[in-house]
Amino acid sequence: MKKALTAVLIVALLAVFGYSAYRIGDYLLEMRRSEKDTQEAAKYVEVPHVEDRDLNDMIYPDKLKNEFLVNFEELWKINPDIVAWIYSPDTPINYPVVQAEDNAKYLRRLLDGSWNIAGTLFLDFRCQPDFTSTNNIIYGHHMKYGTMFGSLVKYRSQSYYDTHPMLYLATPDQVYRVDLFAGCTIDSLDDIYQAYVTPEQIQAMIRNSTFRSSREISVDGPILTLSTCAYDFDGARYVVMGALIPTK
DSSP states (O other), X not given: OHHHHHHHHHHHHHHHHHHHHHHHHHHHHHHHHHHHHHHHHHTTEEOOOOTTOOHHHHHSXXXXXXXXXXXXXXXXXXXXXXXXXXXXXXXXXXXXXXXXXXXXXXXXXXXXXXXXXXXXXXXXXXXXXXXXXXXXXXXXXXXXXXXXXXXXXXXXXXXXXXHOOEXXXXXXXXXXXXXXXXXXXXXXXXXXXXXXXXXXXXXXXXXXXXSOOSSOOOOXXXXXXXXEEOOSSTTEEEEEEEEXXXXX
């Protein structure tokens, strides 16, 4: 009887191990497909080379503005839903941004339309595709290994913000420097998830931010809101907000 129970336990453990290995392998395969999808699109993008930059380059990056070149004509041949390219120096964020008729289409789909757990970064369907809405919201998954928007939660640390205070967004008509001014954990049903937000809402986000900017940042114009999942409570989201500053 004891030997039989031992044998059953061993079989059960092997089954659990086998299933776990399958799930891990499947996940890694999905990540590889997502990476390949991005690499195909990235052939038509030239981002600023900042490997040798110092902190001053990050805080005052105007000299990099002409180095962010995106060939949207070629990208549209891959997927006509592409509306922008987002790039954050020294982070995994270097991706195309799409927009569909709803916020479900690209939640678990790659640029080629195939199903993938990582999905594709997408602009809220209620926002203007040229990023002229008051609040332009981009959603991305919080992936385990920091891809997609997995690195956004690092903005909970002041030291991380101090070395990553800005990022870039390129559209067919403009290249923006995005000066970040707030990062907050909010509910998925928060009022910030709309294309129009009031100055009072913006100031509330700044007051509750996990980091503080030492720079004078104007939030009079359009802003960019990056949103990803957080796990503080059911429905938690972490958002990072920045001012869209035209560079040309």
